[in-house]
Amino acid sequence: MYTQSFNVPDESGQRTVKPIAHTEPPEQMARFDARIDADGRIEPQDWMPEAYRKTLVRQISQHAHSEIVGMLPEGNWISRAPSLKRKAILIAKVQDEGGHGLYLYSAAETLGTSRDQMLDALHTGKAKYSSIFNYPTLNWADVGVIGWLVDGAAIMNQIPLCRCSYGPYSRAMVRVCKEESFHQRQGYEALLVMMKGNQAQKDMVQDAVNRYWWKCLAMFGPPDADSPNSAQGMRWGIKRISNDDLRQKFIDATVPQAKVLGVTLPDPDLKWNEERGHHDYGQIDWDEFWATVNGNGPCNKERLATRVKAHNDGAWVRDAALAHARKQQQRQLKEAA
Ligand code: FAQ
Numbered sequence: 334m335y336t337q338s339f340n341v342p343d344e345s346g347q348r349t350v351k352p353i354a355h356t357e358p359p360e361q362m363a364r365f366d367a368r369i370d371a372d373g374r375i376e377p378q379d380w381m382p383e384a385y386r387k388t389l390v391r392q393i394s395q396h397a398h399s400e401i402v403g404m405l406p407e408g409n410w411i412s413r414a415p416s417l418k419r420k421a422i423l424i425a426k427v428q429d430e431g432g433h434g435l436y437l438y439s440a441a442e443t444l445g446t447s448r449d450q451m452l453d454a455l456h457t458g459k460a461k462y463s464s465i466f467n468y469p470t471l472n473w474a475d476v477g478v479i480g481w482l483v484d485g486a487a488i489m490n491q492i493p494l495c496r497c498s499y500g501p502y503s504r505a506m507v508r509v510c511k512e513e514s515f516h517q518r519q520g521y522e523a524l525l526v527m528m529k530g531n532q533a534q535k536d537m538v539q540d541a542v543n544r545y546w547w548k549c550l551a552m553f554g555p556p557d558a559d560s561p562n563s564a565q566g567m568r569w570g571i572k573r574i575s576n577d578d579l580r581q582k583f584i585d586a587t588v589p590q591a592k593v594l595g596v597t598l599p600d601p602d603l604k605w606n607e608e609r610g611h612h613d614y615g616q617i618d619w620d621e622f623w624a625t626v627n628g629n630g631p632c633n634k635e636r637l638a639t640r641v642k643a644h645n646d647g648a649w650v651r652d653a654a655l656a657h658a659r660k661q662q663q664r665q666l667k668e669a670a
Contacts, residue, residue: 357382369570374500377443385569388562389499390444392571394451397437398462402455402636404430406470407479415473422519423476429512436509440501456641464622465552467630474527474534474541480520482542482549482587488513489583490553498570521590528595535595542591543599550614551622553580559619584612 355362361380368375375381404427411427414420438448454460465483470476491510497503527534554560554576566572574582584603591598602615624630 355382355384369498369568372570373498374503375498376500384565386444388566388569388571389502390441390446392562392566393437393441393444393502394446394454395461395463397434397441397451398455398460399466400430400434400437402462402466402640403483404434405636405639406466406468406632407476409470410473410476413473414476419523426480426516426519429516433505433509433512436505437502440499440505443501452644456637456644458628458637461626463552464625464630465548467625467632467636468544468548469632471544472537472541474524474537475545477520477523477527477538478541478545480516480518481524481590482520482545483552484513484516484520485587486549486552486583488517489579489586493573493579494571496570496573502571521594524594524596538594539596542596546599547617550580550584550617551619553577553583555619555622581611584614588612 362382365381407423408427411420411423414423438451441451442448455462488510491506491513494506495503495510497506524538527538557563557575557577560576563572563575588598600615602613604613606613625633
């Protein structure tokens with residue numbers, strides 16, 4: 334459905350933004366700019382301007398937090414999966430999301446920020462994570478819809494990140510996208526099965542689509558005109574496609590999938606526009622989006638409390654691992670002496 338060879342345009346217009354004021358050494362800055370302009374990669378040991386480092390830490394850590402908080406809505410259904418097969422698939426998927434969080438925290442650590450600092454920012458409510466994970470999963474079809482639409486939107490956003498200018502982030506994204514692709518397909522397949530079932534099952538799928546559609550469109554971030562980080566992110570080759578363009582690509586790709594599935598996307602304004610060669614769509618509720626991003630969505634408090642509890646409950650595991658590592662190190666030193 335989505336492909337790793339997704340074409341990422343390098344429209345020079347997108348990359349021409351006013352240079353930001355800085356006090357960085359001009360020669361190093363010029364070398365850095367030249368590497369970015371030549372579509373080269375920046376590696377952890379390379380010199381980079383502080384603002385670039387800060388932007389990457391912000392985006393990669395938010396992304397990592399989204400992956401681990403994103404385990405919670407679907408995790409709620411592991412004990413209630415309708416069959417052993419669905420349970421095994423769901424456990425594997427939720428574990429994959431945890432793994433994505435780990436690659437991403439590791440990528441962010443190469444920029445000089447510790448995992449403890451990032452987790453502290455998440456647990457104290459200072460850091461953001463994707464708005465989509467602050468909505469409840471009310472029925473089994475929500476699990477399928479998260480796979481189809483949430484993972485689908487995530488892939489659309491993340492394939493261009495495989496070509497991000499920061500090496501560790503771009504490499505982590507290649508593997509993440511392959512796994513997200515499996516997640517998207519398993520969700521779609523689960524829904525196809527439900528749509529061949531009885532009326533109650535079909536109604537569950539439609540209900541889940543109704544509740545998730547608009548929230549998924551908001552995952553791509555605010556409209557380009559209200560996106561403070563986009564221009565610079567694109568100039569630096571971190572973002573390759575704008576929030577609105579990705580949202581449009583997602584809508585255009587999803588409409589035919591909804592048709593095959595037999596569900597209605599809950600937007601009366603959704604229609605093909607021959608002239609634009611894209612679907613027109615209705616208004617996203619940005620007030621609701623910002624309320625959720627700012628901590629006042631339906632499940633924000635519950636998600637954060639669950640995350641903090643899981644972290645505190647796991648303290649003994651971290652302590653035991655550290656004690657074991659210390660013991661190993663002492664043994665090696667003794668053997669070497
Ligand atoms: N939710 O100026 P922009 C997944 C914030 S992973 C919350 O446009 P930017 C896998 C934004 O951070 C999903 N906050 O920002 C999975 C910024 O705040 P700041 C996560 C949002 O960075 C599936 C402010 O608004 N994916 O789903 C959101 O240029 C199933 C202004 O926005 C990534 O993180 C939002 N939806 O563009 C797991 C991908 N949108 O920091 C489990 C990497 C915007 O200035 C189950 N990230 N904001 O205070 C990105 O591509 C970008 O960071 C964007 C935002 C596109 C998310």
